[in-house]
Amino acid sequence: MFFKGGHATKWSENVFRQEADTGVFSIQTWGEFEQQFRLHFFPANTEADAINALEGTSYHQGNRTVDDYLDSFQALVSDAGYMDPQILVVKFRRGFRVGIQSQIATMPYGRPADTDPDAWYKAAWRIDQARLANEAFQSVSRSTPSAALKTVSARPPPLSVARLPLAPPPPVTLKPPPTTPSMGVPMDMDVARKARFLPPRGCY
Numbered sequence: 001m002f003f004k005g006g007h008a009t010k011w012s013e014n015v016f017r018q019e020a021d022t023g024v025f026s027i028q029t030w031g032e033f034e035q036q037f038r039l040h041f042f043p044a045n046t047e048a049d050a051i052n053a054l055e056g057t058s059y060h061q062g063n064r065t066v067d068d069y070l071d072s073f074q075a076l077v078s079d080a081g082y083m084d085p086q087i088l089v090v091k092f093r094r095g096f097r098v099g100i101q102s103q104i105a106t107m108p109y110g111r112p113a114d115t116d117p118d119a120w121y122k123a124a125w126r127i128d129q130a131r132l133a134n135e136a137f138q139s140v141s142r143s144t145p146s147a148a149l150k151t152v153s154a155r156p157p158p159l160s161v162a163r164l165p166l167a168p169p170p171p172v173t174l175k176p177p178p179t180t181p182s183m184g185v186p187m188d189m190d191v192a193r194k195a196r197f198l199p200p201r202g203c204y
Contacts, residue, residue, distance in 0.1 A: 050079035060095040066128035069095065070121055088117040096124065103127050 019025045027033050053059050054076055061069040073095060077088055093101045104112065104123045112119030 046079045047081055050076045050081075054080055054082070054091055061097050061100075066100070066124055070124070074121075085115045085117050089114050089120055092117060092120055092124075100124060100127055 015026055027036060059073060059076055064072075073092060077091070082088055082091070093105070101124075104120065104127065107123070110123075112123050
């Protein structure tokens with residue numbers, strides 16, 4: 001399962017070849033395995049290699065995440081034996097991407113001291129988490145209008161109301177205008193008066 005790639009494969013093949021030739025496995029105890037492992041896989045001078053890396057630019061963050069950069073940086077300073085907190089902060093800041101280290105260095109309040117590497121580590125982690133959360137928010141905000149547009153376009157067209165022919169209006173019956181009461185025929189007063197005094201007509 002292990003020792004199946006690169007230098008590890010060659011080393012394990014050599015160990016088993018020696019066993020096949022001599023009939024005895026060369027590593028008998030866990031201590032012997034550790035000794036052989038350190039001899040073949042650990043650099044000859046770990047401290048010198050770590051110091052050389054920290055004095056160069058190969059340890060810089062580059063495209064790595066903040067978590068990866070923190071892990072590798074702390075491993076390097078441990079191997080190099082750096083203990084001065086101010087040197088640690090300087091090296092840490094120098095390896096960071098310009099944007100992140102500028103954000104920490106120009107914080108209006110709560111800026112970590114230049115002699116407190118742990119505070120710089122925590123500030124860098126918080127800023128990176130805030131950046132990731134903001135990127136997630138922006139990606140959702142950018143996708144929301146298109147999703148809403150798809151939802152609107154997916155709606156069925158509104159139903160058209162068929163126009164039915166209008167029925168002809170009912171006939172209107174016109175009522176005759178109301179008649180005004182007749183005032184009668186004017187009476188001839190003289191005729192009526194004469195009729196009272198004339199004798200009845202008879203046969204003479």
